[in-house]
Amino acid sequence: DQQVKQNSPSLSVQEGRISILNCDYTNSMFDYFLWYKKYPAEGPTFLISISSIKDKNEDGRFTVFLNKSAKHLSLHIVPSQPGDSAVYFCAATHSGNTPLVFGKGTRLSVIA
Amino acid sequence: DAGVTQSPTHLIKTRGQHVTLRCSPISGHKSVSWYQQVLGQGPQFIFQYYEKEERGRGNFPDRFSARQFPNYSSELNVNALLLGDSALYLCASSRSGTLSQETQYFGPGTRLLVL
Numbered sequence: 001d002q003q004v005k006q007n008s009p010s011l012s013v014q015e016g017r018i019s020i021l022n023c024d025y026t027n028s029m030f031d032y033f034l035w036y037k038k039y040p041a042e043g044p045t046f047l048i049s050i051s052s053i054k055d056k057n058e059d060g061r062f063t064v065f066l067n068k069s070a071k072h073l074s075l076h077i078v079p080s081q082p083g084d085s086a087v088y089f090c091a092a093t094h095s096g097n098t099p100l101v102f103g104k105g106t107r108l109s110v111i112a
Numbered sequence: 113d114a115g116v117t118q119s120p121t122h123l124i125k126t127r128g129q130h131v132t133l134r135c136s137p138i139s140g141h142k143s144v145s146w147y148q149q150v151l152g153q154g155p156q157f158i159f160q161y162y163e164k165e166e167r168g169r170g171n172f173p174d175r176f177s178a179r180q181f182p183n184y185s186s187e188l189n190v191n192a193l194l195l196g197d198s199a200l201y202l203c204a205s206s207r208s209g210t211l212s213q214e215t216q217y218f219g220p221g222t223r224l225l226v227l
Contacts, residue, residue, distance in 0.1 A: 034215065043221050044155070044202070044218045045218070089155070098168070099157035099160060099168055099170065100145075100147075100157065104152065105154055
């Protein structure tokens with residue numbers, strides 16, 4: 001039973017445009033959410049996180065939005081660059097010493 | 113500062129063999145977690161260690177074991193390898209043992225192929 005779902009396996013966006021990656025979760029106990037980026041042959045790299053007490057967190061070109069009532073979060077990348085092409089994983093955890101639960105990932109391709 | 117390091121980078125084993133994977137956390141980090149990532153899936157939690165004690169264990173058989181050393185480095189051991197153990201094994205470190213509300217930083221992984 002998948003607690004974190006990334007329903008789009010892939011996404012293609014033109015350079016300079018906005019990339020929007022989506023993530024849904026089912027466990028209402030989750031209170032901390034993270035996005036990781038993964039290039040081939042490398043480990044996941046931390047990108048941005050958000051606590052459940054917020055609904056938005058911004059870091060440069062990356063913004064994460066959290067909609068707790070819908071159990072949905074999204075990652076916005078503006079403007080998208082070719083170097084952003086990677087697999088993006090959404091992950092969630094909650095208080096009480098629990099591990100990260102990952103989605104299956106979305107492969108983003110930014111086309112020049 | 114050096115990030116999380118893992119060795120070896122690649123490994124080929126045959127069914128029934130045993131494997132040991134190694135991880136060194138970021139300096140100052142006391143917690144190490146292990147994840148298994150099979151093709152097309154997200155990483156799955158295997159173990160977490162903090163101050164040499166097991167703090168969490170995922171849904172993996174007893175063939176999987178781990179330990180943490182006084183310098184906070186860690187080993188993951190897998191006995192009686194099965195074809196299905198072929199995966200990328202990721203190590204992540206974090207400062208404390210709480211796991212929640214704290215960012216984990218990943219190493220490059222060890223790619224294990226079981227033939």
